[in-house]
Amino acid sequence: MGKKSSPRIPLEIDGIQANFCKNPVCDNYGVPASTQAQPRGPGAASRTRDNYRLSRGSRKPVTQLVCLCCNEVFPIKSNIGISEESSRIGQYLEPGDEPSCPNDLCANHGVGISAGKIAYQSFGKTKSGSQRYRCKRCGQSFSVGKSTTGHKQPHKNKLIFKLLMNKSPLKRICEVADVRMETVYGKIDFLHRQCLAFAADRERKLLNGKPIHRIYASADRQEYVVNWSRREDKRNVKLTAIGSADNLTGYVFQMNLNYAPFLDTDEIEADALALGDQSMQPAFRRYAHVWLNVDYEQNLIKPVSRKTAVTGLNGSIEDAYQVAVGRDDVESSERIASTRRLPSRGVQIHSEYTMYGHFFHLQKLFGGAEKVRFFLDQDSGIRAACLSAFQSEVANRSCDAFYVRTNKDLTVDEKRRALSDSRREFKASQAVNPGLSENDVKLLLIKQRMATMTEIGKWKDRWLLHPFPSMSEPEKAICYLTDLGDYDADHLAWLYNKASMHGIDRFFMQVRRRLSLLERPISTASSARRTWYGYSPYNPAVIVKLLDIFRVFYNYCLVGEDGQTPAMRIGLAKGKTDMEKIIYFQTIKDY
Numbered sequence: 001m002g003k004k005s006s007p008r009i010p011l012e013i014d015g016i017q018a019n020f021c022k023n024p025v026c027d028n029y030g031v032p033a034s035t036q037a038q039p040r041g042p043g044a045a046s047r048t049r050d051n052y053r054l055s056r057g058s059r060k061p062v063t064q065l066v067c068l069c070c071n072e073v074f075p076i077k078s079n080i081g082i083s084e085e086s087s088r089i090g091q092y093l094e095p096g097d098e099p100s101c102p103n104d105l106c107a108n109h110g111v112g113i114s115a116g117k118i119a120y121q122s123f124g125k126t127k128s129g130s131q132r133y134r135c136k137r138c139g140q141s142f143s144v145g146k147s148t149t150g151h152k153q154p155h156k157n158k159l160i161f162k163l164l165m166n167k168s169p170l171k172r173i174c175e176v177a178d179v180r181m182e183t184v185y186g187k188i189d190f191l192h193r194q195c196l197a198f199a200a201d202r203e204r205k206l207l208n209g210k211p212i213h214r215i216y217a218s219a220d221r222q223e224y225v226v227n228w229s230r231r232e233d234k235r236n237v238k239l240t241a242i243g244s245a246d247n248l249t250g251y252v253f254q255m256n257l258n259y260a261p262f263l264d265t266d267e268i269e270a271d272a273l274a275l276g277d278q279s280m281q282p283a284f285r286r287y288a289h290v291w292l293n294v295d296y297e298q299n300l301i302k303p304v305s306r307k308t309a310v311t312g313l314n315g316s317i318e319d320a321y322q323v324a325v326g327r328d329d330v331e332s333s334e335r336i337a338s339t340r341r342l343p344s345r346g347v348q349i350h351s352e353y354t355m356y357g358h359f360f361h362l363q364k365l366f367g368g369a370e371k372v373r374f375f376l377d378q379d380s381g382i383r384a385a386c387l388s389a390f391q392s393e394v395a396n397r398s399c400d401a402f403y404v405r406t407n408k409d410l411t412v413d414e415k416r417r418a419l420s421d422s423r424r425e426f427k428a429s430q431a432v433n434p435g436l437s438e439n440d441v442k443l444l445l446i447k448q449r450m451a452t453m454t455e456i457g458k459w460k461d462r463w464l465l466h467p468f469p470s471m472s473e474p475e476k477a478i479c480y481l482t483d484l485g486d487y488d489a490d491h492l493a494w495l496y497n498k499a500s501m502h503g504i505d506r507f508f509m510q511v512r513r514r515l516s517l518l519e520r521p522i523s524t525a526s527s528a529r530r531t532w533y534g535y536s537p538y539n540p541a542v543i544v545k546l547l548d549i550f551r552v553f554y555n556y557c558l559v560g561e562d563g564q565t566p567a568m569r570i571g572l573a574k575g576k577t578d579m580e581k582i583i584y585f586q587t588i589k590d591y
Helices: 079-093 113-118 154-164 170-177 181-207 265-275 293-298 312-326 351-365 380-389 391-395 412-432 438-450 489-498 502-514 540-556 566-570 579-583
Strands: 052-056 063-067 073-075 120-125 131-135 141-144 212-226 237-246 252-257 369-377 399-406 454-456 461-465 476-480 523-525 531-533
Touching: 079 181, 079 351, 113 120, 154 170, 154 181, 154 540, 154 579, 170 181, 181 351, 181 540, 181 579, 212 351, 212 380, 212 502, 212 540, 237 351, 237 502, 237 540, 252 351, 252 502, 252 540, 312 399, 312 454, 312 461, 312 476, 351 380, 369 380, 380 391, 380 399, 391 399, 399 461, 399 489, 412 438, 438 461, 438 489, 476 489, 502 540, 540 566, 540 579
Parallel strands: 212 369, 369 399
Antiparallel strands: 052 063, 063 073, 120 131, 131 141, 212 237, 237 252, 399 476, 454 461, 461 476, 523 531
């Protein structure tokens, strides 16, 4: 028997096929390459074939596709890896097993107590206060515990929740709450479960198509460092989280770290070896999305020294393009240095797969949105993930995407000067056009900038310098990624005017300010150029939990100047949520 041939590109998995041209103006956008080998040799031109050809990377074994319509080159990705990341990210939304009659011979076994009085009757409570039920079919009784069942000091839950959300180091929490460190970690686990259950109960409304008129979502990444814990190996773990927030309401939809705490690294390493993953092209591996030890070692790089200093906002934009072009996988921005290592527990995920999973999850959450506008950090991986997950929405014009790049290196005086110059330009335009309203003058100035946009980078993307800076975004440039030429100048000008990263930037700032373990690191150099970070955690799983907990606290408990929380503004809460409602949230309500 002949050897079974492999597909040309990875097969579609769970409705996901990301291997198509990511250029929105190309005829191949959203049209996947064929999984079948294409005709070659004499007469091939006369036979039916797709508009792609395979290409190999120049430095690493990354297989790429070349679009024959627009000459765009992009790496092939594992649909299994994307699907598994999307599932991991959305797992909290899956309903848990509902308590039912414990008698496996009873017809009510597996029939949840939410069936109500047809199947069960209330039967008092236990000494600990748990609700008891009696099955109406077999008469067996059973109890359903509260969220705090088994807790020795449940009265300290709220205090520890508050301390965690207000930058108290873990040792100080032990002192203030008079508990041991093991208790604090146990409380973090408990609060994490409760926050996810609470968020799932509310966010299933988004999953079920809650109507939303407009979403203006900003998306960016934030990095975290995990300290070394053994003197024999003084390397740090560096992880990246991608977050998305609505600029209008401030609601943070997701904050996903490229780390899976519940996967066993030894089991995956052994399985990958047995499957022969290392002999396959990356996108065809079973664990393409997981950093394996051999991959990590093969991807070690030396620090890159710049020949020329990058100056100005346009210079930093150009530099970002050059760095991306210099990578064999244009979508992968992870740089593996000799001072870094993989986590000893759980597994680190390739950051581009976490980005894909993030946007495919958002695509499910945004099903009820009439229009979605994405404002993305200038990163080719974020762009590819967004334009893949929302391909059908971009095609039907219910979704648009923009790059937004800001100059964050200006001093306070330079920021104030930029604001002053902007006000002066605005007043001068008002004087020349006395019959125009303020909004009309804004529109006029943006359209003037639209007429003088600058082409930057290999792809000659056109960037607009925004005429209205703020202290948080004192110098800002915007690139329209999904320009199909179907918007009039006024419509496009208002979209440029709304382009901002402030939704996710504010959340990132609050993460640094409110979570002691995740604040900007105070580093202390050690021998062999290793670095120990004063406040950073030792276990990356704690980062996942704290980010999930803080996202819920930020969305439902923190009130803005308008007296509302982000959840209230987006319609997922009627008022500020008391911490106790989250702490004692019950998935199963008494009937």
